[in-house]
Amino acid sequence: MPDSLDALNARLLRFAQARDWEQFHSPKNLAMALAGEAGELLEHFQWLTEAQSAALDDAKRREVAHEMADILNYLVRLSERLGIDLLAAADEKIAINERRYPADKVRGDARRAAEYPDD
Amino acid sequence: MPDSLDALNARLLRFAQARDWEQFHSPKNLAMALAGEAGELLEHFQWLTEAQSAALDDAKRREVAHEMADILNYLVRLSERLGIDLLAAADEKIAINERRYPADKVRGDARRAAEYPDD
Amino acid sequence: MPDSLDALNARLLRFAQARDWEQFHSPKNLAMALAGEAGELLEHFQWLTEAQSAALDDAKRREVAHEMADILNYLVRLSERLGIDLLAAADEKIAINERRYPADKVRGDARRAAEYPDD
């Protein structure tokens, strides 16, 4: 089993190469595929209450896990094509969000970023 | 910098807790937030050709990296809420895809899974 | 004001032609743009409860209306490019759903289509 994003990346690259599928994996196409999987993820939750969404039975939870795996796999493929380090990007984005949403200012308030007057 | 998905998960959990935002992080809501970010990713690529999407300038590439970070961060938050091991799920899904798309059968062919007659 | 989908279609076509934007409006690209707008729609609702989502204030309701307009506009552009009659397609799809979900079988039950045993 891949024990890191790097190992997962290597495995996904071999999978694509063995099938000659790299030709389809432009960043544009991978972004579409990722968003398509995000749509499938939504479909599992759309008629559930928030409480129900936190109490999935095992079968449903496994289906959701597979949709999340699809999203991760396309995200990793996209990062490989664009030469982006996902963990470094996540780190950068969290640092931005820490400045944008100081804990003592936004505690308990989830309004959209765009709605904060000084954004 | 987080050097693994586990470290990233711990950091994101602290970020949410410090802001009392866990109350908003139902799986349903996190799935929506993830799909919203996938939509923003699409917007960067929608008017580009496939070739242009593979040759982003540095400024655009950084913006795309941040959208990808948002997606990863919500995916990790969702995995925490549902108790899903992302790398194990990715591993399982790749194994399924290896059976579903044998390399010698699908080489160079990217038709949708549903269109393979024996799926 | 356009008083029908046909009038809206004509107006959107003139808008695209006046800007020489038809060259960007491949079905693939329009599908991406539509999904990007669907992502923006989600962002308005992601941290709201269902009850809050039904009680938007006027400013938010207007923003949501504009996201919905963007979705409709790309949908109409896509229908123009593919030669699809949207109202006829909607009619066909409702007829399919009436057969798939007989009222006396599914009353009050919103499980996903795929979960009905005889689908």
Next chain:
Amino acid sequence: MPDSLDALNARLLRFAQARDWEQFHSPKNLAMALAGEAGELLEHFQWLTEAQSAALDDAKRREVAHEMADILNYLVRLSERLGIDLLAAADEKIAINERRYPADKVRGDARRAAEYPDD
């Protein structure tokens, strides 16, 4: 066949009422369902070139028409729940876009709105 958005709206409302499904149709949930269908639309196009996306065979074109119908149907349901006039909203949004993208300034240029320096 519904010959207008109003007629379609009335038919969809009856469909939901006959199944006691209005209880699931919060704006939040309908936005998710719409975005889920937008994701399915993407899946039809993600591995096609732009040229291929404009030359669908009849079977594929009918599948795409049904995804578009799903999107329209959820959009109409959402407009009913929020009391939004879709054609009026489309009209308003086009007027905004006419001011934002003057034809003589943006001809042949599809950069994202956000990238125009004076937006």
